[in-house]
Amino acid sequence: MLFGGRKKKGVENPQTELYGHCLQLYTQPPLENISLVEFEQFAVDRMKLLKTVENLGVTHIKTSEDYSKKLHAEISSLNFPHRTEVSTFIVPAVASEYEKRRKDHISHFILRLAYCQTEDLRRWFIQQEMDLFRHRFNDLSPKSKSDFLHRNSLQYETISVEEKKSLMEKLINSSYAFSGCTVEEQDFYKVPFQDALDLVRMRKVFVKDGFAYVPHQDIVTIVLNDYRTRLSKALALTARSLPVVQSDERLQPLLSHLSHAYVGQDYSIQKNIGKISLEQIDSLSTKSFPPCMRQLHKALRDSHHLRHGGRMQYGLFLKGIGLTLDQALQFWRAEFLRGKVDADKFDKAYAYSIRHMFGKEGKRTDYTPYSCMKVILSNPPSQGDHHGCPFRHSDPELLKQKLQSYKISSGGINQILELVKGMHYQLACQKYFELTHSIDDAGFSLNHPNQYFSESQKLLTGGKEVKRELDSPRRPHAAAGSENSKAPPETPSSSNRVPQEVMDDLDSFFQEE
Known part of the structure; x- marks a missing residue:
């Protein structure tokens, strides 16, 4: 290059x-x-x-x-x-x-x-x-x-000792927390007035004859x-x-x-594959799912359908937390059949795309679950969609109501909304993690929904291996919070992966609404 x-x-x-x-x-x-x-x-x-x-x-x-x-x-x-x-x-x-x-x-x-x-x-x-x-x-x-x-031609001259002494009183009065002793020890730069407008506005410098006298510690502002x-x-x-x-x-x-690449652990490598049962998903959704996946799960249970953006985001997440291909087919079929989709349409319009997601069709690529940056920056939700990041794509008042329904304290909600206001969406999600898990410091930087799940399970299970519960042939729709979910921990590790694979090929198989 x-x-x-x-x-x-x-x-x-x-x-x-x-x-x-x-x-x-x-x-x-x-x-x-x-x-x-x-x-x-x-x-x-x-x-x-x-x-x-x-x-x-x-x-x-x-x-x-x-x-x-x-x-x-x-x-x-x-x-x-x-x-x-x-x-x-x-x-x-x-x-x-x-x-x-x-x-x-x-x-x-x-x-x-x-x-x-x-x-x-x-x-x-x-x-x-x-x-x-x-x-x-x-x-x-x-x-x-x-x-x-x-070197950068920022030629701000330092004033002489004599000039400093003659202006001593004015420099002390105009420079915050300066005494005569500290003024003598400090270098002062003579800077054109227009280059120091921020300091002048805050009244932190002495101004004379079109020049601002900037102390050494404040030259960084210029x-x-x-x-x-x-x-x-x-x-x-x-x-x-x-x-x-x-x-x-x-x-x-x-x-x-x-700009929205993920450079952390590869969650397409399923170390915990098959370690959770379908009957655990409802319980896990309230305990260990990040809000983006929690809202997708609820929307799916309520309407028995998700549009293609939601199916991609949620389907790859479930794959990343350990669902096998057979489990995924059973999960999506059971839910869609409770809606307006019959068995024949599901097999023709949806089953192929699920197998494709697991690398069993098409290019046979093992697709990677979406990172936080991809969820935040790509394919924003439109009316009728439930995918995306709640902290990025929800109206603040609706987000507040949703957090209240999750039993977040009013103080915690205010902290989250302040982070959202500053466009720190991942940090807002991390604060949600801390509040829902009753800890002061998460101890990690949140970059991936599957990382959220792994860290949550690590806290809730104490790092123990789980005994997978057998899937029931009936539709798994246990009451939320009725089971104690345990999933094996994954320790997020920094790696030198290149940006995650382009998903366009997979997108084409999810266009059926």
């Missing part, structure tokens, strides 16, 4: 010039060839990093020590650059630092291609990149910060404003050129699915 661009003339070592600092504003696109494997891996790793940034930003104070510690650990584990003084790449010992900076640079531009496609995606990408940049910039030493400003402006314009430009990039048949599938 070639990233186009012109090399600067007169630069003997473009790599040293480009990666001379551990942090950059990503103004120059990559200039090298990379393989598709590396393309995918870089994109997946940066998605993991940005997802961690989002989760920590909601659950922790962004300036707290715990936030910094956890984010630093994630940056290090994914092999991205962070808090280093290395500036050249002559010695072999720093080759690994060069690779980290190269990965950081290329992965940012790959995700620009994936996240420039809609306004929602652009907004999410900008917010997470801004938070990541803020953390990395704040962790730089004063010398590295000055070097960064110089840099972030500049970065946001650059990134917003860059994403708009990238969106215009996207059709040209998508014409490449190698990249089009990757870019189309990167």
Whole structure:
């Protein structure tokens, strides 16, 4: 894969010039060839990093020590650059630092291609990149910060000791929590008034003769404003050129699915296959199903039918929690026959698609259950549909009523609705998990409905293997909460899977309403 661009003339070592600092504003696109494997891996790793940034930003104070510690650990584990003084790449010992900076640079531009496609995606990408940049910039030493400003032509001059002394009283009065001693120790930057409007608006800086006197600790605000402006314009430009990039048949599938790709455990590998009975499903739906699957199950029991979007989302979820093909055929047949579908129509219109879902027809692909991002971002429900994410696709008042019917406390409902308001839908679902399981911290980042089920069963069963109950030949419709469900635990593990397989081929078999 070639990233186009012109090399600067007169630069003997473009790599040293480009990666001379551990942090950059990503103004120059990559200039090298990379393989598709590396393309995918870089994109997946940066998605993991940005997802961690989002989760920590909601659950922790962004300036707290715990936030910094956890984010630093994630940056290090994914092999991205962070808090280093290395500036050249002559010695072999720093080759690994060069690779980290190269990965950081290329992965940012790959995700620009994936996240420039809609306004929602652009907004999410900008917010997470801004938070990541803020953390990395704040962790730089004063010398590295000055070097960064110089390299990016952000020439904000520091005021002299004499000028600082002459303005001492005004700087103390205008800078929050500053004393004379701290002012003497701090560098102050003389910044054009228009570049510091946020700080001026909050009355955090002294203004004189068209310049704002910004303390060293607040210069990040100026840099972030500049970065946001650059990134917003860059994403708009990238969106215009996207059709040209998508014409490449190698990249089009990757870019189309990167924005809602799932990179965790593969739930198409059914380690617990056949470990639950059909009679357990009603009980499990109230105990261990995430709200998206709980509402699909209830809609199916009430109307004895689901439209194709709901059948795909719920059918693959049931497959992922352990239903065998025979169980799935029995489950869907029993329910549909109680509705307006006769046995002959079920066999002709629906049975084939269920076998196809299990890899027994067509391309014989073992299809993967939907991840949270796929549920949230693809195929939004229309009138008469019950699929999708309740936190993303439900009216807030209806969502509130639904949560009340699930016996969630008013305080818990308010916490969930605040997360929904901030568009943190997966975190809202995670908070629902904590409230319904009476725990303070789930201890995991929720990314998949089947992960929700596995983690729930792990808590409810204490990690014990279950003894599968025999399926009854009669229609399984036990009263909710009448059985104690036990399913074997699965420990979610981070993996380097590429984005989940395109589902279009399967979609074509679910068009019958």
